[in-house]
Amino acid sequence: MTPNQRGFFTLLKKEIKRFWAVLGQTVTAPVITALLYLLVFAQAMKGRAPVYPGVEYTEFLVPGLIMMTVIQNAFANTSSSLIQSKVMGNLVFLQMAPLGPWEWFGAYVLAAIVRTVLVAAAMLIVVLPFVRLPVHEPLALVAVFLLSSGSLAVLGLIAGIVAQKFDHIAAFTNFLITPMSFLSGVFYSVHALPPFWFAASHFNPFFYLIDGFRFGFFGVADVPIWQSLLWASGFFGLMTAICLWMLMTGYKMKR
Amino acid sequence: MTAALTISGVRKTYGKLEALKGVEFQIQRGEFFGLLGPNGAGKSTLINIIAGLVQMSAGSVTVMGHDTVRDFRAARRSLGVVPQELVFDPFFNVTDMLRIQAGYYGCGEEVWPWIDEMLQRLDLWDKRKVSMRALSGGMKRRVLIAQALVHQPPVVILDEPTAGVDVELRRTLWRFMRDLHRKGTTVVLTTHYLEEAQEMCERIAIIDKGEIKALETTAQLLARHPFRFLRLKLAEGASLPAELQPLVAGQVNGSLELKLETAKTSFGSVFAALRRDGVAIEDVQTRDPDLEDIFVELTGRKAEAAA
Ligand SMILES: Nc1ncnc2c1ncn2[C@@H]1O[C@H](COP(=O)(O)OP(=O)(O)OP(=O)(O)O)[C@@H](O)[C@H]1O
Ligand SMILES: [Mg+2]
Numbered sequence: 056m057t058p059n060q061r062g063f064f065t066l067l068k069k070e071i072k073r074f075w076a077v078l079g080q081t082v083t084a085p086v087i088t089a090l091l092y093l094l095v096f097a098q099a100m101k102g103r104a105p106v107y108p109g110v111e112y113t114e115f116l117v118p119g120l121i122m123m124t125v126i127q128n129a130f131a132n133t134s135s136s137l138i139q140s141k142v143m144g145n146l147v148f149l150q151m152a153p154l155g156p157w158e159w160f161g162a163y164v165l166a167a168i169v170r171t172v173l174v175a176a177a178m179l180i181v182v183l184p185f186v187r188l189p190v191h192e193p194l195a196l197v198a199v200f201l202l203s204s205g206s207l208a209v210l211g212l213i214a215g216i217v218a219q220k221f222d223h224i225a226a227f228t229n230f231l232i233t234p235m236s237f238l239s240g241v242f243y244s245v246h247a248l249p250p251f252w253f254a255a256s257h258f259n260p261f262f263y264l265i266d267g268f269r270f271g272f273f274g275v276a277d278v279p280i281w282q283s284l285l286w287a288s289g290f291f292g293l294m295t296a297i298c299l300w301m302l303m304t305g306y307k308m309k310r
Numbered sequence: 311m312t313a314a315l316t317i318s319g320v321r322k323t324y325g326k327l328e329a330l331k332g333v334e335f336q337i338q339r340g341e342f343f344g345l346l347g348p349n350g351a352g353k354s355t356l357i358n359i360i361a362g363l364v365q366m367s368a369g370s371v372t373v374m375g376h377d378t379v380r381d382f383r384a385a386r387r388s389l390g391v392v393p394q395e396l397v398f399d400p401f402f403n404v405t406d407m408l409r410i411q412a413g414y415y416g417c418g419e420e421v422w423p424w425i426d427e428m429l430q431r432l433d434l435w436d437k438r439k440v441s442m443r444a445l446s447g448g449m450k451r452r453v454l455i456a457q458a459l460v461h462q463p464p465v466v467i468l469d470e471p472t473a474g475v476d477v478e479l480r481r482t483l484w485r486f487m488r489d490l491h492r493k494g495t496t497v498v499l500t501t502h503y504l505e506e507a508q509e510m511c512e513r514i515a516i517i518d519k520g521e522i523k524a525l526e527t528t529a530q531l532l533a534r535h536p537f538r539f540l541r542l543k544l545a546e547g548a549s550l551p552a553e554l555q556p557l558v559a560g561q562v563n564g565s566l567e568l569k570l571e572t573a574k575t576s577f578g579s580v581f582a583a584l585r586r587d588g589v590a591i592e593d594v595q596t597r598d599p600d601l602e603d604i605f606v607e608l609t610g611r612k613a614e615a616a617a
Contacts, residue, residue: 057416058387058415058416058417059383059416061413061416061417061418062413062414062415062416064413065410065413065414066413066414068410068413069410069413072401072402073401076401140399143397143398143399143400144395144397145397145398145399147361147363147393147397148397148399148411148414148457149414150361150362150363151361151362151363151386151389151391152386152411152414152415153382153383153384153386153387153414153415153416154414155382155383305365309362309363309364309365310324310358310363310364310365
């Protein structure tokens with residue numbers, strides 16, 4: 056292992072340890088929240104017509120809820136880690152180390168993906184006894200999952216770089232992540248929306264993440280899978296470009 | 311052989327404030343170097359630039375010949391910095407923290423014995439499994455020092471390591487820094503305790519308002535001002551002859567301290583004037599200038615804010 060690789064793996068391990076030490080907060084809590092949504096909505100929407108032929112509402116809901124939870128947790132992992140280190144001042148340990156932009160990027164983003172894999176797996180394990188979930192397109196499923204989790208982890212990194220205090224992260228979460236994840240077709244098919252909101256949904260990248268993920272399970276969704284994959288890749292590419300530019304120029308990080 | 315540190319034309323502006331106005335000097339390998347200056351002089355700014363924490367507005371820095379921007383990995387591997395602020399990561403215990411820091415530098419289990427040695431030498435052995443948040447300030451300071459040294463860098467910079475530290479710990483740190491230096495490490499120290507700098511450093515730079523005011527060996531710096539101090543305790547009711555009044559530099563415990571420039575005023579002429587006027591003297595002391603005097607001379611300020 057080269058010194059650079061060892062540096063990278065050390066940071067990755069440290070980031071994983073960080074959320075592992077508080078699994079109750081970082082995995083159990085979001086899973087419970089998502090399950091409560093599932094319980095309430097499944098009950099309220101009981102007896103509705105299937106959303107797609109052969110896909111009951113509860114089945115329809117599960118992938119969306121998983122993806123929403125993944126989106127929120129990927130963002131939370133990188134953004135909260137970075138802002139904590141910034142506020143505590145211990146980010147200097149990392150900034151003084153011989154780690155380059157790619158190692159920062161890779162370690163933070165991978166750790167967040169690991170957390171979302173745990174979150175998604177925990178949700179699946181809990182709901183599978185009650186909800187029938189086929190996996191029609193495993194490749195699309197994995198691709199959309201990784202792109203979504205990755206994009207939001209990168210966005211969280213960007214937020215952590217820009218933010219100077221916890222309030223700034225809270226603003227990101229409350230005014231961007233939460234509204235966008237709710238207005239993305241988690242709880243409904245966008246075809247059920249009035250024309251304006253139907254059109255608006257198609258400009259929300261989260262909509263494609265959720266729709267593409269659903270396609271992976273059922274083989275049907277609101278838009279074709281290539282469109283979802285294109286949006287997911289574009290979103291990931293854009294976030295990555297912005298983030299790497301910030302890391303390379305020392306934007307907001309080097310006074 | 312390249313210098314341990316080369317600082318070339320380094321400028322730093324924060325908005326309108328010029329924190330560093332073109333600083334330029336070298337520190338040779340194996341030196342014990344002091345960087346002194348009053349509060350706000352720009353010491354930490356310079357150190358943070360060397361460490362890669364702050365972007366310089368102009369200039370360049372090399373550590374062991376490696377440019378800190380173009381060749382930042384090699385430069386940083388050659389450098390250990392103890393920051394001025396007591397920062398720590400509350401998530402980890404002391405040993406984990408040090409092993410993680412070593413990992414960032416590409417060091418693995420091969421440095422664990424060195425980490426254990428430092429823990430013992432810095433009196434942290436009993437605390438090695440204790441969470442960072444449960445340490446006292448002085449202990450955190452020592453962990454910071456160990457953290458800067460995990461990768462055994464050839465150049466170490468300590469930004470006020472002895473600030474707010476008790477006498478015994480200060481001794482421990484001095485011994486530790488001396489040992490490091492003896493083993494060939496280049497040590498750069500900033501401190502507001504000038505007797506500490508005078509005692510430890512072979513060469514000293516005095517910086518004020520972002521400019522280097524002096525850069526000499528400690529001996530040269532002390533010899534630089536050809537004056538001596540004469541302390542006179544006059545008998546009750548006696549007063550100094552008028553021609554000696556301008557020489558008074560201060561009062562210490564009821565004694566007058568005269569500052570005599572060796573070329574102009576001899577001790578003899580002072581005593582002759584005293585004898586002529588029949589001034590009775592209870593006690594006499596002489597004193598060579600110390601770093602504090604030079605410092606005040608160069609910066610117009612006292613060094614020890616707290617003293
Ligand atoms: N992030 C910053 N933004 C704006 N000004 C800054 C910043 N950091 C330092 N300064 C200013 O730069 C100048 C030099 O500060 P610096 O911390 O380098 O001083 P110092 O010599 O280390 O002082 P001290 O002995 O108090 O530690 C000061 O006027 C300070 O206010
Ligand atoms: Mg300072």
